[in-house]
Amino acid sequence: MAHVLSAVEGKVIDIVPIKRCLISVSDKTGIVELCTVLQNNYNIELLSTGGTAKKLRDSGLTVIDVSDFTGGAECLDGRVKTLHPKIHGGLLAVRGNEAHSQDMITQEMKYIDMTILNLYPFEETMKRPNVTFEQCIENIDIGGPSMMRSTAKNHVSTTIVTSPDQYSMLLNELASTNGGTTLKTRKCFASNAFCLSAKYDSMIASYFESQLAIDNAAEEATASLSQVVIPRVYKPEFELKYGVNPHQKPASILSLQGQSLPFTVINGKPGYTNLLDAANAYQLVLELKQATGLASAASFKHVSPAGAAVAVELTDIECQAYEVTEETRASLTPVSLAYLRARNADPMCSFGDFSAVSDIVDEQTALYLKKEVSDGIVAPGYTEDALEILKKKKGGKFIILTATPGYTPPVQEYREVYGMTFQQKRNDVVLTSKHMETIVTDSTKCAPITDAAIRDMIVASICVKYTQSNSVGFSKNGMMVGVGAGQQSRVDCVKLAGRKVQTWYLRQHPKVLALPFKEGVKRQDRVNARVRYIEGDFTVEEKLRWNEFFTDVPAPLTQSEKEEFLKQSTGIAISSDAFFPFRDSIDHASKLGVSYVAQPGGSVQDGNITEACNEYGIAMCMTGVRLFHH
Structure with a gap:
C-alpha cells in the first residue's frame, strides 16, 4: 500500500x-x-x-x-x-x-x-x-x-x-x-x-x-485573569446511542485528559441522562453518608431526586404502607433499608429511576431492586451474589456502575452552552449539623430541635442541593417525603412538594391500607392505584378501569376524611435551596405538618419569615449557604 x-x-x-x-x-x-x-x-x-x-x-x-x-x-x-x-x-x-x-x-x-x-x-x-x-x-x-x-x-x-x-x-x-x-x-x-x-x-x-490567582489574591495585583488562556483536553471514552434526545447525535462520554471517569460501566449501556442522574445521585448519597454516618440512597429521575434517604428503622405503619413484610423487615440491611425508604418517597415518580447508594450493594438490596422498575444503579461496589442478581435484571440490560475508588473531582467546573463556556468552583460544601446551629425562632414557642430533626433537616438540605432550582424538600424519619423542583416561584415549589407530602402521608390512611386488591395485581399497579385513590379526580373511563383492580369497589376517600387525617401529620422538616422571599411559603408549609425549617436566610424578609414560624410553632435555623443547582 x-x-x-x-x-x-x-x-x-x-x-x-x-x-x-x-x-x-x-x-x-x-x-x-x-x-x-x-x-x-x-x-x-x-x-x-x-x-x-x-x-x-x-x-x-x-x-x-x-x-x-x-x-x-x-x-x-x-x-x-x-x-x-x-x-x-x-x-x-x-x-x-x-x-x-x-x-x-x-x-x-x-x-x-x-x-x-x-x-x-x-x-x-x-x-x-x-x-x-x-x-x-x-x-x-x-x-x-x-x-x-x-x-x-x-x-x-x-x-x-x-x-x-x-x-x-x-x-x-x-x-x-x-x-x-x-x-x-x-x-x-x-x-x-x-x-x-x-x-x-x-x-x-x-x-x-x-499561581496567578494566588498572586492576585495575596498582592492585589492588577493583571486580569481574564487574559489567561485555559486549555482543556478531553479524551473520548465511549459513545452513547444519542444525547438527551434521539436526534441529538453523535453523543459520547469524554474524560478530562489525565483524569479517570468517576464510574466504571459493569453492565448495560448507560445513556446521556442515565449518567447525569448517576453523577448527581452519587454525590448526594456520599454527602448524606458523610454528614450523618448512615447508609444512604437516592432515586433519581431527569436529573432531580424523586427520593433520598438514610438508614432509619421503619415504623409499623410504614411497613404496611410500603408493603414490607415482617420477614423482609427482619432481613433489611442498612443499605437496603436506605434504598427502600428512598424509593418510597414518591414511588410513582421513582418508576424507571436511576439509583445510587453509599455502601456496597448486598444481596438484600439487589433483591429489592430486582422487583422494582429501574434503569440502573451506581455504588462503590457489589457482593458477588448481588452482582449476579442485578446482571439478570431487564434481560441483562440493567445498568450497573461502580464508582471509581478515591475519585477526586476537579475543583473547577466547566460547562459549554450555546458557544459559551461557564466556569465556577464546584459546590463542595457539605451540609452538616454545624449548619443547623443558628436557630432564629423563639424556643419557648416552637418545636424543640431534636437529633432526629437535625438529621431530617440535613437530609432535606443535601437533597435540594442536587435538585434543579428553585427547589424545596420535605423530610421525615430520615427520608424525603416531597421534593419540588425547577419552579420559578418558591411558593409554587412548596405547593408542588406539599402535594407529594400529603400523598405520602395519606398512603398511611386506614382506608388506603385496606384497599382490597385482586390477587395478581402488579406491585406498580398497586402503587399507582393507591395514589389515584388518594387524588380521587378520576374521569369516568379511568374510574371503570381502576375498579377492575379490586375484589370490591372501594368507597371514596372523602375530602373531609383526608383533612382530618392530615391534621395528625407533624414533625416534618422542610429545606429550601434559597431564602424564602415571603411568608406565604411558611403559611402553606404549616398546613403540611411542618415543625422544622432549614434555609439559607439573607432576605430583607427574614424577620417576617421568622415571625411567621413563631406564630405556627415551627423552629427555623438559617444555614447561611445557598444551594442553587442548575
Whole structure:
C-alpha cells in the first residue's frame, strides 16, 4: 500500500523498517524488556540520555549517548541535550525528498526512525506536598515535547511511542512486519502524542493560572485573569446511542485528559441522562453518608431526586404502607433499608429511576431492586451474589456502575452552552449539623430541635442541593417525603412538594391500607392505584378501569376524611435551596405538618419569615449557604 504525497516528497511506504531508535523515559516501566527485543531481535541501534541510558547499559544493552551522536555535550544543568539539529533533523527529514537527503549529508545527520519517550512528571511534582513554584518550573519538559512533536509530525516515516501501554502493540507490529511499523499505527501513535502534548501544556497553563490567582489574591495585583488562556483536553471514552434526545447525535462520554471517569460501566449501556442522574445521585448519597454516618440512597429521575434517604428503622405503619413484610423487615440491611425508604418517597415518580447508594450493594438490596422498575444503579461496589442478581435484571440490560475508588473531582467546573463556556468552583460544601446551629425562632414557642430533626433537616438540605432550582424538600424519619423542583416561584415549589407530602402521608390512611386488591395485581399497579385513590379526580373511563383492580369497589376517600387525617401529620422538616422571599411559603408549609425549617436566610424578609414560624410553632435555623443547582 502506497500513499502519494507530492512529486517532490515522493511516496510514503506503508511499512517502514526501524533501524535507529531514540529513548528518553521518566517512567521506565518495561523499557529494558522492550529495548532488549529491539536490539537482540531486530538489531535496532539505541540512542539515549542520562538515567535511561544507564539503566539500559546496566542491563547489558549497547547504547549510544545522545551527546556522542550529536557531537555536542549536555549543558546548562541538562536543560539542553536533545535540542540539537542532528536530533530534530534525524526525526523531521522527509524520506525520499532529494533536498532533505542532501542536507542530511551536508550536515552529517543520520535518520532516527523511532522515538520512545515520556515526559518529566510535571503533574506528580505539582501535587507533591510543600512543593515550590521553582521546583515545578524545573520539571517542565522542553526537549521531550519537542522530540515528541517532531516525530509525530513526520509520522509518515517515524514512529512515536509515548506510553508503556503501547509497548505490547509495538512488539506485535514489529513481529508481524519483521521489524517495521505500519502507517496506520504510526498515525495512531502520532495522534496520541499530540493529545499528550496538549494535555501537558494544559496542565502547565492551568498551574500558572492557579499561581496567578494566588498572586492576585495575596498582592492585589492588577493583571486580569481574564487574559489567561485555559486549555482543556478531553479524551473520548465511549459513545452513547444519542444525547438527551434521539436526534441529538453523535453523543459520547469524554474524560478530562489525565483524569479517570468517576464510574466504571459493569453492565448495560448507560445513556446521556442515565449518567447525569448517576453523577448527581452519587454525590448526594456520599454527602448524606458523610454528614450523618448512615447508609444512604437516592432515586433519581431527569436529573432531580424523586427520593433520598438514610438508614432509619421503619415504623409499623410504614411497613404496611410500603408493603414490607415482617420477614423482609427482619432481613433489611442498612443499605437496603436506605434504598427502600428512598424509593418510597414518591414511588410513582421513582418508576424507571436511576439509583445510587453509599455502601456496597448486598444481596438484600439487589433483591429489592430486582422487583422494582429501574434503569440502573451506581455504588462503590457489589457482593458477588448481588452482582449476579442485578446482571439478570431487564434481560441483562440493567445498568450497573461502580464508582471509581478515591475519585477526586476537579475543583473547577466547566460547562459549554450555546458557544459559551461557564466556569465556577464546584459546590463542595457539605451540609452538616454545624449548619443547623443558628436557630432564629423563639424556643419557648416552637418545636424543640431534636437529633432526629437535625438529621431530617440535613437530609432535606443535601437533597435540594442536587435538585434543579428553585427547589424545596420535605423530610421525615430520615427520608424525603416531597421534593419540588425547577419552579420559578418558591411558593409554587412548596405547593408542588406539599402535594407529594400529603400523598405520602395519606398512603398511611386506614382506608388506603385496606384497599382490597385482586390477587395478581402488579406491585406498580398497586402503587399507582393507591395514589389515584388518594387524588380521587378520576374521569369516568379511568374510574371503570381502576375498579377492575379490586375484589370490591372501594368507597371514596372523602375530602373531609383526608383533612382530618392530615391534621395528625407533624414533625416534618422542610429545606429550601434559597431564602424564602415571603411568608406565604411558611403559611402553606404549616398546613403540611411542618415543625422544622432549614434555609439559607439573607432576605430583607427574614424577620417576617421568622415571625411567621413563631406564630405556627415551627423552629427555623438559617444555614447561611445557598444551594442553587442548575
